[in-house]
Structures are given as structure tokens and as C-alpha cells.
Amino acid sequence: MADLGQSKPLPDITDLTRPFWTAAKNGKLVLQKCQRCATFNFHPKPWCIECGSRELQWTAAKPSGTVYSYTVSRTVAMNSPAWAAEMPLILCLIDLDDGARLYGQVTGCRAEDIRIGMRVDVHFEDISDEAGIPKFRPALQPATAG
Amino acid sequence: MRGEVAIVGYGRTPYSRAKPGEPVLNVDEYIAWAADLALQKAGMSKNDFDGQGLGVSHAEVAHTVNWSAATAENLGISPQVLLRADQGGASAASMLIRAAAMIHAGIVDRVLVVGADTPLNIPSVAPGLPLSPERTRGVYWDFQGPFGVMGASAQFALVQTRYMHEHALTSEQLGKIAVSARYHASLNPGAIYRKPFTLDEYMNSRMLSDPIRLLDCVPIVNGGLAYIVTSGKTARSITDKPVYLRGFGEINNYYHGSRALPDITTTGFVQSAPQAMKMAGVQHKDINFFQPYDDYPFIAMMTIEDFGFCNKGEGGRFVEEHDLSFNGDFPMSTDGGQLSGGQPGGAIGGFMPLVEAVTQLRGEAGVRQVKNANIGAACGFGGIPYGRPGRSCISLILGTEP
Numbered sequence: 060m061a062d063l064g065q066s067k068p069l070p071d072i073t074d075l076t077r078p079f080w081t082a083a084k085n086g087k088l089v090l091q092k093c094q095r096c097a098t099f100n101f102h103p104k105p106w107c108i109e110c111g112s113r114e115l116q117w118t119a120a121k122p123s124g125t126v127y128s129y130t131v132s133r134t135v136a137m138n139s140p141a142w143a144a145e146m147p148l149i150l151c152l153i154d155l156d157d158g159a160r161l162y163g164q165v166t167g168c169r170a171e172d173i174r175i176g177m178r179v180d181v182h183f184e185d186i187s188d189e190a191g192i193p194k195f196r197p198a199l200q201p202a203t204a205g
Numbered sequence: 206m207r208g209e210v211a212i213v214g215y216g217r218t219p220y221s222r223a224k225p226g227e228p229v230l231n232v233d234e235y236i237a238w239a240a241d242l243a244l245q246k247a248g249m250s251k252n253d254f255d256g257q258g259l260g261v262s263h264a265e266v267a268h269t270v271n272w273s274a275a276t277a278e279n280l281g282i283s284p285q286v287l288l289r290a291d292q293g294g295a296s297a298a299s300m301l302i303r304a305a306a307m308i309h310a311g312i313v314d315r316v317l318v319v320g321a322d323t324p325l326n327i328p329s330v331a332p333g334l335p336l337s338p339e340r341t342r343g344v345y346w347d348f349q350g351p352f353g354v355m356g357a358s359a360q361f362a363l364v365q366t367r368y369m370h371e372h373a374l375t376s377e378q379l380g381k382i383a384v385s386a387r388y389h390a391s392l393n394p395g396a397i398y399r400k401p402f403t404l405d406e407y408m409n410s411r412m413l414s415d416p417i418r419l420l421d422c423v424p425i426v427n428g429g430l431a432y433i434v435t436s437g438k439t440a441r442s443i444t445d446k447p448v449y450l451r452g453f454g455e456i457n458n459y460y461h462g463s464r465a466l467p468d469i470t471t472t473g474f475v476q477s478a479p480q481a482m483k484m485a486g487v488q489h490k491d492i493n494f495f496q497p498y499d500d501y502p503f504i505a506m507m508t509i510e511d512f513g514f515c516n517k518g519e520g521g522r523f524v525e526e527h528d529l530s531f532n533g534d535f536p537m538s539t540d541g542g543q544l545s546g547g548q549p550g551g552a553i554g555g556f557m558p559l560v561e562a563v564t565q566l567r568g569e570a571g572v573r574q575v576k577n578a579n580i581g582a583a584c585g586f587g588g589i590p591y592g593r594p595g596r597s598c599i600s601l602i603l604g605t606e607p
């Protein structure tokens with residue numbers, strides 16, 4: 060178990076999840092894509108939760124999405140105290156353009172400006188020698204149709 | 206199976222915040238204490254459960270493998286059937302359904318169901334983060350902790366923000382639920398926080414994770430609860446106040462909409478509540494009180510509407526227009542709920558709606574007694590899946606008649 064008091068938590072990287080962390084370390088967003096029904100999965104699963112196929116392939120996903128919901132955390136709870144320096148922290152549920160939803164921190168945005176429907180682009184932060192993590196920031200270009 | 210089994214005893218230990226100087230009991234001691242209270246209430250002995258059933262709820266505190274059997278060993282009971290639920294706050298309700306099925310099948314006649322947890326005995330690095338393996342290990346944690354998810358308050362805040370985007374809901378409406386729970390707690394010596402607060406105090410309480418405030422959050426305690434369920438025949442032979450299980454409905458891992466991009470503002474109660482009410486043969490107007498799983502006022506409000514007491518999106522207005530107190534027109538969380546009563550770990554808080562429903566239906570709620578309580582609804586709500594509100598949604602209809 061990580062020493063949660065001193066640093067932000069790091070994932071236990073397994074063969075199942077390594078492609079995600081390695082890609083993020085290299086500035087790329089990859090998700091499992093079902094080879095039978097084309098569903099994108101997040102977080103990593105042992106098979107496709109839509110159709111049950113085990114033929115999942117790590118696939119580059121469009122690095123953009125829309126804020127489905129948001130909260131502004133103002134105090135550390137149920138996580139490492141090392142997050143305290145980043146409060147207030149904008150945490151969102153992001154609907155990726157390729158059709159998966161994930162928890163993601165939005166940076167470069169004032170707490171009072173975050174909105175549902177805001178277009179966001181992914182960026183990455185190194186968190187260890189082995190892993191990076193996707194975060195989001197408001198998109199530079201306005202949303203296109205859809 | 207309507208009315209085939211009945212609850213004949215229940216127990217709820219005093220809760221502890223484990224303040225310095227208080228005696229620190231372990232989880233096995235709380236289980237024995239709660240079981241003792243339930244056995245006393247039923248006029249039974251532990252030996253009545255040899256060859257019968259024992260149900261043990263999941264707990265977060267470290268426990269041995271084969272924990273249900275180890276609990277039998279600790280209690281000196283030799284059951285034929287062991288039940289074990291790991292459905293978080295739905296565990297108490299799910300074991301009632303499993304016990305009923307076992308009794309219906311004729312495998313056993315009675316089951317003692319116990320649950321306790323001592324989350325405050327686990328070393329903690331942050332509020333609500335005891336260093337238990339299941340909190341800090343595994344894929345589920347790996348894709349939340351490093352992403353900055355601040356636990357249940359942040360997870361439910363995300364659901365609530367989305368809900369408020371789609372439907373009309375005010376903080377004042379949710380505050381009414383919190384104020385009412387505290388009022389009930391003031392009438393319940395077993396509740397952990399009993400000093401009433403006002404809506405203004407709720408509104409002025411510190412924002413933890415917008416839009417969730419301090420007074421939206423459930424306080425964690427150490428404690429234990431238990432209940433005893435038997436065949437209707439046995440129930441009638443040992444008590445003149447059996448509380449019958451008239452209907453139940455259960456759904457786990459419910460998605461509203463697609464699995465990849467579900468609508469998270471609707472819970473599995475839309476499926477389990479109609480199932481329970483149909484089995485029970487009751488309509489909303491027949492239900493005398495409601496005991497939702499109320500770890501957050503927002504969750505209680507969503508449960509009201511998904512249970513069908515009002516239309517989707519009108520839960521806030523429903524709360525505003527009804528008197529939620531024990532002598533009001535919609536008695537709810539009449540023991541103070543978990544919000545003010547305390548939550549003995551995520552799994553064991555789920556015993557509280559059930560135990561309070563039985564207390565009310567037996568007419569044993571004292572100064573908070575709902576008058577003429579004959580039919581009540583209680584909920585189990587367990588676990589927070591990734592990006593959604595509740596893993597297990599169980600609806601129960603209980604009554605004084607089968």
C-alpha cells in the first residue's frame with residue numbers, strides 16, 4: 060500500500076492496465092475498444108460490458124470531450140492529504156467524444172467558470188516513472204456541431 | 206412469498222465515535238452485543254439457531270477468511286446455513302431476501318442476521334479514508350484515487366450537479382431533509398448527533414464538494430445491528446407483534462440508459478420499488494412511513510422519486526410540500542437516519558432503515574412513534590460504482606399483517 064500521507068496515490072499497475080498508464084506517460088489517450096461491437100470501455104474491464112466479448116484492443120481515443128457533470132472539492136476526503144495543495148480542485152465526469160465516460164480533473168479553469176456542456180481537451184501529467192494521467196482543460200476552439 | 210416470513214427481533218447497539226476515554230469494542234463484540242439485543246427482544250437463545258441460519262454482513266474492518274463461519278465460532282452457534290452479504294448498505298436487506306428464500310424452500314425455519322463494523326478503529330490518513338485494503342487497492346481505487354476523486358462526497362456531488370442541471374432542486378429542499386433527520390435524532394437516545402439545527406445552519410455549513418455541504422454528510426461511528434427472521438408460523442408462536450415481509454425487489458448494477466454513457470440521475474429503485482410493491486399488493490397511499498438509505502439528503506430525495514412517491518424530477522418539490530416528521534404526512538427517516546444517527550461503516554448503516562421500520566411497525570418507537578403504522582417501506586442502497594450512484598438498490602415492504 061502506498062504511503063498515502065506523503066504523496067498522491069499511485070496506481071498498482073498490472074498487465075491489464077499497463078497500456079493505459081504507459082500511453083498516458085507518452086501523452087496519448089488509449090481505451091479498450093471492443094472488436095465485436097466497437098464499444099469503448101473505461102475503466103479497464105476483463106471483457107466488453109455491452110456484448111461480453113473478450114476481444115478488447117487498446118485503441119487511441121479522440122483526446123476531447125464534454126463535461127457531463129462537475130464538482131469543486133474544497134477539502135480532502137477519502138484520498139491522500141497530498142491533494143490539499145490543489146484545493147479547490149475541479150473534478151468532472153467527462154464524456155469523451157468516442158463515447159466513454161471518466162473521472163477527470165479540469166485544470167486551467169476557475170472554479171466559478173466550470174459548466175456542464177463545456178468542451179474540454181485532454182492533457183497529461185506525469186505521476187511516476189511508469190505512469191501518466193489524463194487531465195482536461197477548456198477547449199481552445201468552440202464546439203463544432205453536435 | 207408475500208407474508209411468509211416475519212421479523213421477530215431486532216437489536217441496535219449504542220454507537221460510539223471512539224473518542225478518547227471511551228471503551229473501544231471490536232467488531233466481534235459489537236456483533237455479539239447486537240445479537241444479544243435481538244435475541245432478548247425475540248425471547249430466543251443462541252441455541253435456537255443451531256441447525257438454522259446465520260447471516261453475517263460484510264465489514265470493512267479486517268476480518269478472517271471464512272468470516273461468517275468464524276462468526277458462528279465466536280458466537281458458539283452451529284448453523285446449517287451461512288449467509289454472507291457484501292452489498293454494502295444493501296447487505297441487511299439482501300440477507301432478508303436470501304433468508305426468506307431459504308425459509309420458503311424449507312431448508313431452515315429461522316435466521317439470525319448480524320452486522321457490525323468499527324471503521325473508527327482503523328488507522329486513517331484522511332477523513333473517511335481508513336487504510337483498509339479495499340479502500341486503497343484494486344482497479345476501482347487505481348482509477349479514482351490518482352484521478353483526484355474525493356470519496357463519496359465528490360462522487361455524489363457529481364450526481365447531484367447533473368441532477369440539478371436536468372431538474373429543479375434547491376439546496377433548501379435538501380436542507381429540509383437534513384433538518385428533519387436531526388429533529389428525529391433529537392427524539393432518539395440512540396442517535397449520535399441529537400442537537401437540532403435550523404435550515405440556516407444547514408445552508409451556512411461549510412461547502413465540502415459543491416454542492417455538498419458538511420451537514421449533507423453522514424458521520425461515521427462504530428456499532429452493530431441485528432435482526433431475526435423466522436417462518437410466519439414460528440413468528441406467531443413467539444410474538445404477538447411479528448413484522449411480515451410483504452414484498453421485496455432487488456436490482457444490482459443498474460444502468461439507466463446505455464452502459465457506457467448512462468443517465469446517472471435515476472437509480473435502480475425505479476425497478477426494485479415497483480417489484481416490491483406489486484408483490485406486497487400495496488400502493489403508495491397505503492405506505493405509512495418511508496425509511497430510505499439516507500447517507501446524503503440528495504440520495505434520500507432521489508430514492509423518494511425513484512420509489513414513485515412523485516414523478517421524476519419532482520422530488521425536491523415533494524419534500525418541500527410534505528411534512529417529513531414522524532407525525533407529518535410523509536414520515537421519513539424517523540430514527541434520525543444515518544445522517545444524524547451515525548453510520549457504523551458503509552455496510553452496516555443499511556441495517557438502520559430496516560430496524561427502524563420494524564421498530565415502528567411493532568409500535569416500539571416511543572416519542573417518535575408513527576401513529577397507526579401498519580405498512581412501511583425500507584431501502585437498502587449499497588456501494589458506489591464508477592461514475593454512478595448506487596450498486597445495489599433493494600426495496601422492502603413490511604407490514605403488521607401478512
Ligand SMILES: [Zn+2]
Pocket residue numbers: 093094095096097098107108109110111112
Ligand atoms: Zn462489445
